[in-house]
Amino acid sequence: MPACPPARLPLGDCGFRYLPELILLLLLGLMPRHLLAQVPRQTQLWVLKKEFGSTNEIRINNSSPEITIVTLNENQAGPQTEVVGEQKKTTKRSSQYNNIYGLTDYTYWWKYLPETQGFTGMMGGLYRDDVIPYIFHQRKPVTCGWIKANATIDTGAELKKTRADTKIMLRHTSAYGSEKRGVRIAVTAYYYDWVTGSGWVPAGIIPPDQITVLDQRLDCNGQVILKLGSGDFEVTPAVSGNYSFYEFVVTATPARDHHRTWSYHPYLKVGGSVPFKPVDRFNLFYLTENDGCICDSDPRLDTSTGLSNLIDFDSVPVAAELFVYDATKIVFPKPFDSISNPDYCNIVNMEHADALLDAPFADIKMVQSMYWNSKWKDGRAQVLGNNIIITKNAPSNVLMHELGHNLGLDHRNSSTANLMHERGPSTAWEINRAERVAFER
Amino acid sequence: MKHKILVGILACGLILFLYTGVQTDTEPKHLVDPQPVLQRSDSIVAPSQLLEADPASGASNSTLTHLKTRARLKERLVSEGFRSGTGLRSGFENDAEEWKFVQTLGPADEDELLAMLLEQNSLSNRVQFHRMLTQCGGDKAAQVIIDTIKSQTGRFGNPAEDHNYYALHGCLNALGPISTRSEIARRFLREAADEEYWKLNRQHKATEYIEPHENRYLASESIKALARGGHPEAMELINTMRQWQPQRAKLWAGALVDAVFEYEVALRGDSVRIGFIDEFTEFLAWGKTDTGRKWKQWSAEMRMLAD
Numbered sequence: 001m002p003a004c005p006p007a008r009l010p011l012g013d014c015g016f017r018y019l020p021e022l023i024l025l026l027l028l029g030l031m032p033r034h035l036l037a038q039v040p041r042q043t044q045l046w047v048l049k050k051e052f053g054s055t056n057e058i059r060i061n062n063s064s065p066e067i068t069i070v071t072l073n074e075n076q077a078g079p080q081t082e083v084v085g086e087q088k089k090t091t092k093r094s095s096q097y098n099n100i101y102g103l104t105d106y107t108y109w110w111k112y113l114p115e116t117q118g119f120t121g122m123m124g125g126l127y128r129d130d131v132i133p134y135i136f137h138q139r140k141p142v143t144c145g146w147i148k149a150n151a152t153i154d155t156g157a158e159l160k161k162t163r164a165d166t167k168i169m170l171r172h173t174s175a176y177g178s179e180k181r182g183v184r185i186a187v188t189a190y191y192y193d194w195v196t197g198s199g200w201v202p203a204g205i206i207p208p209d210q211i212t213v214l215d216q217r218l219d220c221n222g223q224v225i226l227k228l229g230s231g232d233f234e235v236t237p238a239v240s241g242n243y244s245f246y247e248f249v250v251t252a253t254p255a256r257d258h259h260r261t262w263s264y265h266p267y268l269k270v271g272g273s274v275p276f277k278p279v280d281r282f283n284l285f286y287l288t289e290n291d292g293c294i295c296d297s298d299p300r301l302d303t304s305t306g307l308s309n310l311i312d313f314d315s316v317p318v319a320a321e322l323f324v325y326d327a328t329k330i331v332f333p334k335p336f337d338s339i340s341n342p343d344y345c346n347i348v349n350m351e352h353a354d355a356l357l358d359a360p361f362a363d364i365k366m367v368q369s370m371y372w373n374s375k376w377k378d379g380r381a382q383v384l385g386n387n388i389i390i391t392k393n394a395p396s397n398v399l400m401h402e403l404g405h406n407l408g409l410d411h412r413n414s415s416t417a418n419l420m421h422e423r424g425p426s427t428a429w430e431i432n433r434a435e436r437v438a439f440e441r
Numbered sequence: 442m443k444h445k446i447l448v449g450i451l452a453c454g455l456i457l458f459l460y461t462g463v464q465t466d467t468e469p470k471h472l473v474d475p476q477p478v479l480q481r482s483d484s485i486v487a488p489s490q491l492l493e494a495d496p497a498s499g500a501s502n503s504t505l506t507h508l509k510t511r512a513r514l515k516e517r518l519v520s521e522g523f524r525s526g527t528g529l530r531s532g533f534e535n536d537a538e539e540w541k542f543v544q545t546l547g548p549a550d551e552d553e554l555l556a557m558l559l560e561q562n563s564l565s566n567r568v569q570f571h572r573m574l575t576q577c578g579g580d581k582a583a584q585v586i587i588d589t590i591k592s593q594t595g596r597f598g599n600p601a602e603d604h605n606y607y608a609l610h611g612c613l614n615a616l617g618p619i620s621t622r623s624e625i626a627r628r629f630l631r632e633a634a635d636e637e638y639w640k641l642n643r644q645h646k647a648t649e650y651i652e653p654h655e656n657r658y659l660a661s662e663s664i665k666a667l668a669r670g671g672h673p674e675a676m677e678l679i680n681t682m683r684q685w686q687p688q689r690a691k692l693w694a695g696a697l698v699d700a701v702f703e704y705e706v707a708l709r710g711d712s713v714r715i716g717f718i719d720e721f722t723e724f725l726a727w728g729k730t731d732t733g734r735k736w737k738q739w740s741a742e743m744r745m746l747a748d
Binding site: 267335338339340341342343346348349350351352353354355368369371372373374375376377380391392393411413416421422423 | 530536702
């Protein structure tokens with residue numbers, strides 16, 4: 001019998017070596033959804049297929065479609081690669097996982113292709129035998145590099161089309177079941193030029209507005225926020241423009257998830273007007289805004305230049321979501337629960353609002369209405385806390401506005417399009433860079 | 442000769458007055474009247490009389506002369522981006538803008554504000570004018586608002602849908618600051634702070650589940666308004682009610698705490714301003730003061746009493 005790993009020795013028997021895992025799985029199964037959400041998500045980014053070949057039947061030696069499947073498990077110790085070809089090498093980029101916030105910095109693998117292959121062909125009077133691998137070999141991108149190339153090479157004798165095609169897939173198995181989640185995909189694409197005598201050399205970065213992922217154009221910061229359900233998605237960037245060879249650096253990060261429990265005044269149900277069934281998830285909200293005007297790298301955003309007003313006024317996309325779950329007490333408990341006395345259903349005293357806000361039975365309390373000092377209120381929230389009061393007819397952006405207060409944000413009245421405007425309409429969703437930090441923190 | 446000199450001085454004065462009046466037309470900020478003018482008058486102006494005073498319907502000479510010397514309020518409001526007909530929501534873009542404008546209002550604007558108020562076809566659309574009148578309204582405004590309250594009949598719908606319901610309660614709220622300039626408002630609020638008043642005089646009905654509490658809500662609003670006016674009798678009333686039997690006081694505790702807060706706000710001269718800032722944040726801060734803690738503690742004890 002093999003020796004038990006030290007960590008499992010307390011169990012006393014190697015037959016129970018997987019008992020902790022089994023217990024963990026059992027606990028996960030019983031765990032409430034909002035706790036389950038803290039479990040690392042299984043979003044994976046991997047390269048599905050890598051093919052080298054030519055379309056004119058001139059076979060490259062050892063060039064039968066080379067299929068490399070790299071499954072990138074979070075926190076994995078080593079690559080799982082299956083490479084056809086003898087000469088190979090892998091290097092790894094750092095990987096981090098934040099169990100608290102679920103932010104994932106994916107691990108990418110860079111593979112050197114065989115330095116030489118048996119194919120020879122004439123190009124520009126020169127014999128080249130490793131056109132595509134040469135790029136990889138000569139350039140060692142700092143991060144990931146998977147090539148997608150479409151090249152027409154004129155050998156002088158005949159036209160050869162050489163193609164290398166890499167599909168980049170995103171496997172998304174959300175811990176939220178079938179609920180769609182936001183995933184931020186960032187792409188940097190480098191293009192290469194052919195220089196006689198030097199081969200393919202890097203020539204620059206392809207502008208983000210020439211790149212789409214799942215038909216959505218990248219913003220000026222080279223990213224796009226997609227809303228995806230569970231499943232496999234091809235996220236291979238599509239490049240427009242005339243580029244012979246290029247390579248990508250692709251990263252994927254789940255949107256920051258916020259969690260709140262909710263409860264409602266019992267009269268809402270008596271009146272038949274509870275907007276959501278008690279067992280339902282309340283909603284999923286998804287913020288994104290992209291005017292594509294000012295990039296994060298814009299020098300005007302440098303606070304030392306004195307033009308940092310742009311930081312305040314320019315709206316930016318944000319990947320943040322709010323998941324609302326039923327509280328243990330889905331209807332207000334005593335002393336807030338009276339159906340015969342609507343003091344905590346139609347709130348007209350600040351003292352009542354304050355008491356309800358402080359009550360610990362749920363994070364979000366839904367009431368019929370709030371009105372005092374001749375002013376209608378859609379919601380109230382603790383600053384830097386978890387608690388929110390919201391009226392049942394409040395637009396969805398009000399809940400995110402109040403969440404902003406929970407995250408420490410104040411009102412920002414520079415435009416009624418701002419999410420944090422004190423009286424913004426239901427279409428007010430824009431946030432600036434400082435607010436993005438709060439929402440994604 | 443003396444008469445000629447006197448006439449000459451008067452003429453110069455008139456010209457100077459008209460000139461400065463025209464100047465202020467283009468500089469609204471010069472119209473700021475930082476000191477609330479205490480206009481106490483026993484004369485009651487009926488809404489119909491106010492409409493008659495409107496230049497469009499044949500105003501008196503003095504009113505016309507006055508309006509000619511300053512920009513029409515309507516025009517000033519338009520230039521500030523104000524929109525009427527926004528119901529319970531302010532017609533200004535934000536609180537700060539609204540407060541900035543409201544501070545430019547003076548007693549001279551009362552008539553025109555009332556005329557605009559009476560043009561509104563629903564109670565909820567009048568709220569924004571009630572709020573402005575907290576800065577400059579006197580007896581005329583008080584009477585119009587009181588008449589409005591008293592004349593309500595029929596049944597209001599659910600407050601979440603029928604905003605006229607809260608607009609009616611907002612009328613009482615607006616009378617608070619107005620009562621600093623209007624004895625009519627103060628007297629009415631003092632009467633209305635007693636639930637019995639509403640039992641005898643209320644003509645309207647609230648929606649079914651609120652109806653049993655409507656008298657209490659109206660009286661609570663009146664107590665808070667009286668306190669917002671900074672009248673010592675409000676605190677006397679509050680302290681008396683606090684001594685009631687706990688089961689009875691319990692129902693009023695929330696409103697009384699709010700009223701104490703409003704009273705302290707009024708004492709520091711902010712009874713108008715509090716309507717145009719984030720009063721809830723101020724309330725939370727007040728709750729951390731000695732007085733606030735004491736009252737909130739009492740209210741919490743009342744809340745926990747068994748029914």
